[in-house]
Amino acid sequence: MTRAALDTPADRELFAVERSGAEYLNFTVPDSALRRQVAARLADPKLGVAPTMSGQTVIVDGSAPNIAKQLHAGHLRGLLLADALSRILRALGATVVLRNQLGDWGRPAAQVIRLIMETPFDTPRAGPNQLYQQASVRYRDDPAFAARVTDSLLRMQDEQEPEHTIWKTLVAESEREFGPVYRDLGLLATLQDFWPESLYRDMLPDVVAELVAAGIAVIQRSGAVVVVSAANPTRRLNVRSAEGAYRYAASDLAAIRNRLLESRPDRVLYVADNRQIDYFRQIFDTAERAGWLDQCTRAEHVAFGTVCGPDQTALASHRDGAILATDVLRQYSVPAVKFAYLSHERRHVIRMPLSRWTGRSGDDADYVLDALRRAERGAAALLPFESANHPMQFGTIGPASAAERQLVLRLDAFGAVVTHVGESLAPEHICKYLRSLAKDFSICVRSGFASGSDSAYAAALCLLTARTLRTGLDLIGV
Numbered sequence: 001m002t003r004a005a006l007d008t009p010a011d012r013e014l015f016a017v018e019r020s021g022a023e024y025l026n027f028t029v030p031d032s033a034l035r036r037q038v039a040a041r042l043a044d045p046k047l048g049v050a051p052t053m054s055g056q057t058v059i060v061d062g063s064a065p066n067i068a069k070q071l072h073a074g075h076l077r078g079l080l081l082a083d084a085l086s087r088i089l090r091a092l093g094a095t096v097v098l099r100n101q102l103g104d105w106g107r108p109a110a111q112v113i114r115l116i117m118e119t120p121f122d123t124p125r126a127g128p129n130q131l132y133q134q135a136s137v138r139y140r141d142d143p144a145f146a147a148r149v150t151d152s153l154l155r156m157q158d159e160q161e162p163e164h165t166i167w168k169t170l171v172a173e174s175e176r177e178f179g180p181v182y183r184d185l186g187l188l189a190t191l192q193d194f195w196p197e198s199l200y201r202d203m204l205p206d207v208v209a210e211l212v213a214a215g216i217a218v219i220q221r222s223g224a225v226v227v228v229s230a231a232n233p234t235r236r237l238n239v240r241s242a243e244g245a246y247r248y249a250a251s252d253l254a255a256i257r258n259r260l261l262e263s264r265p266d267r268v269l270y271v272a273d274n275r276q277i278d279y280f281r282q283i284f285d286t287a288e289r290a291g292w293l294d295q296c297t298r299a300e301h302v303a304f305g306t307v308c309g310p311d312q313t314a315l316a317s318h319r320d321g322a323i324l325a326t327d328v329l330r331q332y333s334v335p336a337v338k339f340a341y342l343s344h345e346r347r348h349v350i351r352m353p354l355s356r357w358t359g360r361s362g363d364d365a366d367y368v369l370d371a372l373r374r375a376e377r378g379a380a381a382l383l384p385f386e387s388a389n390h391p392m393q394f395g396t397i398g399p400a401s402a403a404e405r406q407l408v409l410r411l412d413a414f415g416a417v418v419t420h421v422g423e424s425l426a427p428e429h430i431c432k433y434l435r436s437l438a439k440d441f442s443i444c445v446r447s448g449f450a451s452g453s454d455s456a457y458a459a460a461l462c463l464l465t466a467r468t469l470r471t472g473l474d475l476i477g478v
């Protein structure tokens with residue numbers, strides 16, 4: 001319970017404090033404080049969410065698929081997590097800057113480009129995932145093809161033809177592919193927030209030179225450039241290949257350098273699968289050694305569990321049976337998809353199909369949305385006009401029931417839950433909270449709100465529940 005509601009001397013006296021075992025003290029909140037809190041919360045448009053992050057700038061590097069493939073059910077997790085976290089940090093007062101590092105500058109793109117180059121002109125083009133699958137199988141099984149891919153990778157990064165033109169087509173096709181999914185999901189991020197790897201291309205030679213000059217990166221005999229971890233020499237970050245192609249880490253190093261030196265954010269969050277934990281540790285470590293990253297900024301990898309198919313292996317576009325994002329969205333409503341993904345503990349694996357966990361107790365999104373509608377209807381029926389902007393005067397109300405007490409304490413906890421998620425970066429706690437609130441509300445409705453209560457008080461509880469559910473759902477983008 002917030003401090004203010006309890007801070008009158010009368011209430012402090014009314015407080016019953018009881019010792020429970022050796023470690024706990026049980027506080028009993030007096031009914032009067034409970035009800036005063038309902039009125040106070042109704043007058044607070046923030047619903048108790050304190051601006052704990054105001055003044056902070058946070059860059060969210062999220063939802064970063066590779067070009068030349070379709071989004072699958074695994075990508076959805078990163079997209080939705082980055083989206084929910086951005087909304088939550090904004091609600092806490094942070095300025096959130098979205099940066100989606102589209103993977104458009106690496107070997108996977110070059111594989112597809114090469115395959116297109118080697119396919120007779122009049123052969124009908126396969127769909128993006130088929131093409132991607134064929135290219136990666138060929139790359140794996142045919143060393144001569146693999147060598148030509150490397151050649152095309154260098155030419156692509158050097159913007160030579162025909163690679164450059166094909167690359168541009170692939171980027172445009174990918175945007176056409178991703179755009180509708182982003183739109184259907186109602187994500188904050190749009191194609192304008194794509195800051196693809198290729199955007200950093202002009203910085204790459206300087207970044208490598210700077211790291212080499214500082215002795216942080218070394219040029220190996222093969223010509224490859226690697227950063228050897230200071231803590232563990234067996235750990236290395238590949239920056240440039242022996243042939244001179246920039247690797248995945250090169251763009252991330254250029255991006256972090258650019259972000260930190262240009263905009264001095266307070267935090268940079270990278271929302272990516274937990275298979276990249278080691279990778280990001282090395283990126284941050286390198287940025288620190290290079291003096292780009294210091295105490296002023298916190299760089300964090302917001303790692304999430306891999307999304308696996310029914311066979312327990314990670315979904316991948318280059319394998320048969322990848323479950324496409326569009327298939328998931330055809331089968332389930334957007335609220336169901338968002339709630340189902342985000343309810344999962346962030347670090348835990350998710351196993352498809354989605355029905356394994358949307359089906360559990362009915363659909364959680366529906367359950368919460370249904371409680372929201374009932375709360376809205378209840379508020380409208382009991383209180384035909386919105387008097388809630390001035391603290392309400394309730395008539396005489398009998399002693400608080402267990403159900404009322406439970407509901408009011410839950411409503412009161414909203415701000416603390418949001419603050420906690422701002423720290424833990426684990427939106428599953430919002431989902432859990434919303435489910436509990438929906439349940440507490442239902443129980444309270446069944447038990448008739450409060451004994452002998454007037455309709456203004458019942459209306460207040462409905463209105464506050466409706467607002468809290470609505471705001472909570474907004475935080476997860478539902």
Ligand code: ARG
Binds near residue numbers: 065
């Ligand atoms: N495109 C990468 C992949 O498909 C994920 C990108 C994560 N973000 C980053 N800045 N590296 O695995």
